[in-house]
Amino acid sequence: MEFDTLLNTSLDLNVTPLGFPDERSALIDELNRISAENKRLTEMLIVVCENYNELQSRLMEYKTNNPSMDNTAASRKRKTEINGSASESSSSDEESCKKLNEEHIKAKISRVFVQTQASDTSLIVKDGYQWRKYGQKVTRDNPCPRAYFKCSHAPTCPVKKKVQRCSEDQSVLVATYEGEHNHPHTSKLEMTSGSNRCMTLSSVPCSNSLSSSQRSITLDLTEQKMSYDARNSNGEVHTPEFQQFLVEQMASSLTEDPNFKSALAAAISGKFLH
DNA sequence: CGCGTTTGACCGGCGC
DNA sequence: GCGCCGGTCAAACGCG
Numbered sequence: 001m002e003f004d005t006l007l008n009t010s011l012d013l014n015v016t017p018l019g020f021p022d023e024r025s026a027l028i029d030e031l032n033r034i035s036a037e038n039k040r041l042t043e044m045l046i047v048v049c050e051n052y053n054e055l056q057s058r059l060m061e062y063k064t065n066n067p068s069m070d071n072t073a074a075s076r077k078r079k080t081e082i083n084g085s086a087s088e089s090s091s092s093d094e095e096s097c098k099k100l101n102e103e104h105i106k107a108k109i110s111r112v113f114v115q116t117q118a119s120d121t122s123l124i125v126k127d128g129y130q131w132r133k134y135g136q137k138v139t140r141d142n143p144c145p146r147a148y149f150k151c152s153h154a155p156t157c158p159v160k161k162k163v164q165r166c167s168e169d170q171s172v173l174v175a176t177y178e179g180e181h182n183h184p185h186t187s188k189l190e191m192t193s194g195s196n197r198c199m200t201l202s203s204v205p206c207s208n209s210l211s212s213s214q215r216s217i218t219l220d221l222t223e224q225k226m227s228y229d230a231r232n233s234n235g236e237v238h239t240p241e242f243q244q245f246l247v248e249q250m251a252s253s254l255t256e257d258p259n260f261k262s263a264l265a266a267a268i269s270g271k272f273l274h
Numbered sequence: 275c276g277c278g279t280t281t282g283a284c285c286g287g288c289g290c
Numbered sequence: 291g292c293g294c295c296g297g298t299c300a301a302a303c304g305c306g
Contacts, residue, residue, distance in 0.1 A: 133279060135298060148297070152278090162297090 113166075114173040123147040123163040125175040131161065142167040157182055 114125050123145075132152035138145045144165035151157040159179040166172040 132277095134300095136280070137296065137298095140295065146296090160297095 110177045112173075112175040112177065114175060115171060123165070123173065125161075125163055125173055127175070129153055129159075129181065139164070144170060151181060153181075153183055 112125065112127070129151055130153040131149035133147055133149050135148040136145050137148070142164055144167065146162055146164040149161045149163065151159040151161075159177060159181050161178065162176045164174050164176075166174055
């Protein structure tokens with residue numbers, strides 16, 4: 001894992017030139033301890049994902065047995081559409097469920113939290129797609145203006161996004177995506193360059209922020225997906241192996257953070273040099 | 275001159 | 291029915 005590389009690097013840069021055997025052994029112990037902790041955290045994350053998967057399966061089972069289960073998370077608008085189609089249509093319950101699922105897919109919503117620099121006043125979230133801004137509005141619940149974007153890469157792409165600064169922490173951008181892209185990323189490099197980077201977690205039906213410096217977490221707020229299945233940008237369903245990979249990526253992405261590296265190197269060198 | 279952004283006007287849904 | 295509010299439109303504007 002890159003964590004080891006990082007630690008070896010800090011060892012070479014900060015400690016080895018001093019050449020104290022005690023410090024080296026202490027550092028190695030520390031490295032082993034941190035590596036073990038890293039491994040333990042990774043395993044915990046896997047367990048959490050498995051538990052979530054199990055819960056989702058139970059929910060799916062419950063919903064299957066109770067098809068009339070209310071869709072409480074839907075917006076008022078969605079409720080209106082659902083009621084309207086139900087009253088006008090004579091279709092069966094199964095067809096209604098189908099329609100609901102289709103509408104859910106159409107209305108796929110995900111939310112991204114992006115940590116930006118305090119001096120950065122733009123509402124730009126680099127996510128690998130090209131966006132055209134078509135409006136900006138000050139909303140009631142947040143003094144910061146909300147910007148409205150449409151995907152401009154493909155004329156037929158229905159995806160929209162809203163970007164607004166968090167009212168509590170204005171260094172955090174909240175980007176809300178609606179719909180799914182019908183084309184690939186325009187630039188994968190853009191995903192990992194610039195002032196912010198994105199890491200995506202799908203199918204987590206809650207809102208949360210797990211941002212470290214210049215990093216973001218995507219939380220998919222749609223509820224039509226009944227099992228934990230990590231998807232890539234093309235909507236492909238991934239295997240459990242990929243979930244394992246994703247977990248490892250999440251752990252390793254933390255260690256790739258330059259700020260984290262420098263802070264860790266400083267902490268280690270400071271601990272043993274003072 | 276073309277393209278993207280800005281910004282005020284407009285529209286539709288919802289609550290009272 | 292009216293007002294509020296979020297979302298969208300489109301003309302004006304700026305920049306390369």
